[in-house]
Amino acid sequence: MPKSILHITEKINKESGGLRTVITNLNDYLNSATGFDSSIITFAMEDHDAFQLFDVSKPGAWLYSKSFKNYLNQLDTSNTILHLHGVWMYQQYISSKTAVKKNIPYLLSSHGMLEKYLLQQGRLKKTLYCKYILKDILKNANYLHAITPIESESLFRLSGGNKNIVEIPNLIHYSSIPQEVTYNPNEEYILYLGRFHSVKGLDILLEAYEKIDNKKIQLLLIGPHSELKESLENRIIEKGMQHKVFFKDFVSGIEKFNVFKNAKVFVAPSYSEVIGMVNLEAAACKVPVISTYNTGLHPNWNTSGGILIKPQLDALVSALNNAVNWDTTERIARGNQLADFVLQNYSWEKKGVLWEQLYNTL
Structure with missing residues (x-):
């Protein structure tokens, strides 16, 4: 009888960014493996998604759902494992509480939500929540999943010493990257693709771009609309840089891979991240990637074609x-080297078995 894995997350729509990719990839991998029946439970998804959707009874900050609570109470516990994604919402609270009551094994992935930088945002509320609610959720988990060593330390501290912490990095389906798309050296631009959020370091990216020696290379910024994106667009207009800095809302399919592969370099100077999927995707497209130590990427990224820096202006200008x-020649060689590094260390093809091994211990 296959193990029934229920992935529980408050939202898995496009607004959830890389989290959507991480969870759906894990779900797909398990359903293609032997011995697992995996499904996703959520409270916000895209219209075309075929996940199990629950209503939110009170659309407040905590996303309370009576229908989800009733569902858990009636859940068949035989051969069932709950995998909680996230830490702050009712979904994780009631899932943990029900799992303890009904003796259902569960593991929790915090997905970087407990990193120091993010804990400083709304510090008082998060401190109280960690002390009175989250600590028990973490302590009672059969396993805590960390993406990076830094996250392992945070989980151990906040759980009051839960030692059942397993580190598995974010992974990419390397074989899904089209290999027929090649770098066009006639295209000269620096690329950022992702959410426009303050944590992404876009403030220092624009400032660094203004200071680099090469005044001809363009900067391409791609991501969905947000207040920050609008603010950056206005800033570019004020500085009269519209002929050098370009914005796009969305790219997909072969266009997305072309945008990656034709970039001189991909840049993600995040202040806090847990191995951002876009870094892996760009690297798998054989693009050298500049990112930060704060993203949790292995330090060998620096000697494998990429560049890791501290999220500081001078360091970014230098990079x-x-x-x-x-x-x-060097650009292509670095891209090839980094792509192989990602294949060996961050791909489902090489590392997906780690998830099978983890679930099979429950």
Whole structure:
């Protein structure tokens, strides 16, 4: 009888960014493996998604759902495992409480939500929540899943010493990247693709771009509309840089891979992240990637074609100056080297078995 894995997350729509990719990839992988029946339970998804959707009874900050509570109370516990994604919502609270009551094994992935930078946002509320609610959720979990060593330390501390912490990095389906798309050295631009959020370091990216030596290379910024994006667009207009800095809302399919592969370098100077999926995707497209130590990427990224820096202006200016001066041979060699590094260390093809091993211990 296959193990029934229920992935529980408050939202898995496009607004959830890389979290959507992480959870759906895990769900797909398990359903293709032997011995698992995996499904996703959520409270916000896209119209075309075929997940199990529950209504929110009170659309407040905590997303209370009476129908979801009733569902858990009636759940068949035989061979069932709950996998909680996230930490702050009613969904994790009631799932943990029900799992303890009905003796259902559960594991929790915090997905970087407990990193120091993010805990400082709304600090008082989060401190109280950690002390009176979250600590028990973490303590009672059969396993806590960490994406990086830094996250492992945070989970151990906030759980009051739960030692059942398993570290598995975010993974990418390497074989899904089209290999026929190749770098066009006639295209010269620095690329950012992702959410426009303050945590992404876009403030220092724009400032660093203004300071680099090469005044001809363009900057392409791609991501959904937000207040921050609108603010950055206005800033570019005020500085008269519309001919050098370009914005796009969305790219997909082969267009997305072309945008990646033709970039001179991909840049994600995040202040806090847990191995952002876009870093892996860009690297798998054989693009050198500049990111930060704060993202949890392995330090060998620095010696495998990519560049890791502290999220500071001077460091980013130096890294960009280095990257834009690569000739075509070095740029291609770095991209190939980084792609192989991602295949070996961050791909489902090489590391997906770690998830099978984890679930099979429950």
